[in-house]
Amino acid sequence: MKILVINGPNLNMLGLREPDLYGRQDYAALVQYVGDCCKNMDVEHEIFQSNHEGEIVEKIQKAYKVFDGIVINAAAYTHTSVAILDALKAVSIPAVEVHLTDIALREQFRQLSYTGMYCEMTYKGLGFEGYKKAIEYLCEKYK
Numbered sequence: 001m002k003i004l005v006i007n008g009p010n011l012n013m014l015g016l017r018e019p020d021l022y023g024r025q026d027y028a029a030l031v032q033y034v035g036d037c038c039k040n041m042d043v044e045h046e047i048f049q050s051n052h053e054g055e056i057v058e059k060i061q062k063a064y065k066v067f068d069g070i071v072i073n074a075a076a077y078t079h080t081s082v083a084i085l086d087a088l089k090a091v092s093i094p095a096v097e098v099h100l101t102d103i104a105l106r107e108q109f110r111q112l113s114y115t116g117m118y119c120e121m122t123y124k125g126l127g128f129e130g131y132k133k134a135i136e137y138l139c140e141k142y143k
């Protein structure tokens with residue numbers, strides 16, 4: 001089982017970025033956390049972060065026939081990117097959406113999720129633990 005974890009714009013700013021919302025742990029801590037989860041679940045993984053929509057689209061395209069599952073926190077692109085939704089549909093790899101915060105309890109413009117239209121499951125408002133739940137979900141269903 002090989003999982004691709006994708007993080008979108010500004011997630012590289014964790015720790016500095018609105019800590020009351022996103023917590024005080026930095027992006028390196030998230031990378032470490034995801035790595036530990038995958039090791040414990042005996043899953044191969046790659047973790048990728050980009051602030052650019054096209055790079056995320058290309059990463060998803062290149063995942064075809066390489067990865068068995070995708071965990072995606074598209075960050076702000078969640079709410080705007082038809083291109084990321086179409087890329088997920090194109091490769092047809094099982095995917096789970098993660099958000100550190102509970103987007104359902106936030107602004108109106110965060111209520112629409114394009115990535116969620118493809119993903120089998122969404123974990124939101126659980127902080128880093130959402131990534132663990134998403135990896136567990138993919139393992140239980142596809143490993």
Ligand code: DQA
Pocket residue numbers: 009010011073074075076077078098099100101102103110
């Ligand atoms: C986020 C929620 C998005 O609305 C926001 O734009 C982000 C992070 C989250 O993890 O809670 O950048 O995806």
